[in-house]
Amino acid sequence: MYDTILLPTDGSEATTDAAIHAFSHAEQYDATIHVLSIVELSSGPGTAGRDDEELDRRRRERMAAAERLVEAHAAEGVDSTTAVRVGSPARVIAEYMTEAGVDLAVMSTRARSGAKRFIFGSVTEQVIQASDTPVLAVQR
Template identity: 55%
Template structure:
């Protein structure tokens, strides 16, 4: 049913919770788990004047986040690959899913509601609304 499962990560424990669900699906369907960290372009826009140091720091944090999940998947004998990309999180997640023929996106949601969700936005909600791939939203 699933050959490729995508888990976006921001390095949070909520993302690790979502990864647990992805591992389960990966084991059950013998699917590859793709782990994606997105360096938010609003963050990278703030590096102007600070050189490549800040961008490199954000990429390293993304590498660490993806590596942690990939290593855990591999320890469970689930095929996994990691990637770090720069862009708007929701659009980058959807582009990655399309480029890699992802069958399922498994991602965390922090469960914000009301004003908090309005002010902060919801990457998960945007991916669900704008994408054409099924999304398993894991609330922490």
């Protein structure tokens, strides 16, 4: 049913909940799992987080976090790959799903409502709207 599963991670604890589901699905369907971490550049004025040294540091941190998820959750025999990309999370995730031929994305989401949801939005919700790929949203 699923050959390629995507687990986007922001390094938060909520991702751990999604990882449990993602790796379980990968094992059940003998699917390859892609763990994708995104370095989001600051959107404000200035160059915070945009210089090469800082960007490289953040990429290394994100790769290490993605590799820890694989080490903690991958069952023996589950093929996995890790990747780090730079950009807007929802856009990068949607692009990656197309590039990698993802059949299912498993994403964490926080239960927000009212003004907080309106102001902050939801990366998971944006991905659902931007992609034709099924998304399993795991609520924290």
